[in-house]
Amino acid sequence: MNTIMYIKEELKHFINDNEKIFNQKLLTEATNVSTKITDILTKGNIDLLKNAKKLIFYTVDQQEEDLVTFAKVEGIAWAKHSLTLELKLEWVQAIRRTLWHFISIIDEEKNILHNREDYYSMEKLFNEKIDQFLNNFFLSYSHYKDEMIHKQREMVEHLSVPIIPIKHSVSVLPLIGSIDSYRIKIIEEKVLNDIAESRIQTLVIDLSGTAIMEMDVIDYFEKVLAGISMMGCSAIITGLRPELVKKMVHAGISFEKNAETRGTLQEEAGT
Incomplete structure (x- = not known):
């Protein structure tokens, strides 16, 4: 676990020190989202690059409560502004690939991961948290959409009862x-x-x-x-x-x- 703790800190320092490279890699991994990143910021005040960094830090620090809360807030924001699940899934998978890309760079430079056990333990921890984010995001998104549909139907039904x-x-x-x-x-x-x-x-x-x-x-x-x-x-x-x-x-x-x-x-x- 000391190896994993060490690479966590190295990863956070690396991203903070190389934020421009980090952002460029993300946008390269998510070609469809990258063309809409400004529109999404304008339409929903959602800063995808800032939020990607937040998701990675919550993931590597294993901040489960903050990660779940963040996922629920994101789900509501995307549903409220009618942003598609397809774009969100592409973006989160791009974040996942970018995370492992930089872990690989750090390991090549510092030879931190000495055996398969270290690698698999870290893979399990990080991927489980990203999956947990996605699950809570989808639940929050769906719940908000269902509520909107219910309210719209209720409004329509009230209008269909003209006294x-x-x-x-x-x-x-x-x-x-x-x-x-x-x-x-x-x-x-x-x-x-x-x-x-x-x-x-x-x-x-x-x-x-x-x-x-x-x-x-x-x-x-x-x-x-x-x-x-x-x-x-x-x-x-x-x-x-x-x-x-x-x-x-x-x-x-x-x-x-x-x-x-x-x-x-x-x-x-x-x-």
């Missing part, structure tokens, strides 16, 4: 397209909040644009109607499609307990 006031304390909710288990929860949240905020006393829910609704969603929809009733609002269902009615009848489900039903929205508007 339209037509008279004083009377509003219409036209639902279009299929309603799945995710969307019905968005509908529930939007409807109950709008009833409370806008003091809606009658909510007309038009289902003429909805043909597909699975049984678990129908069951949940019945609970939404119960919630509407508990908030002192009257629900009126219009435009029930025949295929939906058949499914409800065969399952023994009826909306009549917590809502009136009408044939069409026009019929309700005329009353």
Whole structure:
């Protein structure tokens, strides 16, 4: 282990003293990234050369906690600015090759690695840490992207639940397209909040644009109607499609307990 400790220090001193050569070698190893390095700095304020040096120092010093934190921050930054995983992978592999290139130079000059055991021990330590960085980076990147997709879907779903006031304390909710288990929860949240905020006393829910609704969603929809009733609002269902009615009848489900039903929205508007 003394051999490994010694080469760690030699490597850090070498990189600090030869930073220009270090940077040139990195850029040579990562041809695709090297053409985008200025754009990445401008777009995401991500200094790839500075961060490469930081990754190597965390790796050779075995600073696991700092390395993992750094990987997570990098993952968020790359995901936030829509930088590709392909570029990141190329860059980290270039860092790995550059690290071993300079270890080889140092060993040739000072003959530090005397046997295979020293070499394999060091290879295991350093490569494991770089792999750990990559794993945590990918997890952080994916988690941030998933959160963004979830928030975007949630926003879109909220926009697809348009509660339209037509008279004083009377509003219409036209639902279009299929309603799945995710969307019905968005509908529930939007409807109950709008009833409370806008003091809606009658909510007309038009289902003429909805043909597909699975049984678990129908069951949940019945609970939404119960919630509407508990908030002192009257629900009126219009435009029930025949295929939906058949499914409800065969399952023994009826909306009549917590809502009136009408044939069409026009019929309700005329009353």
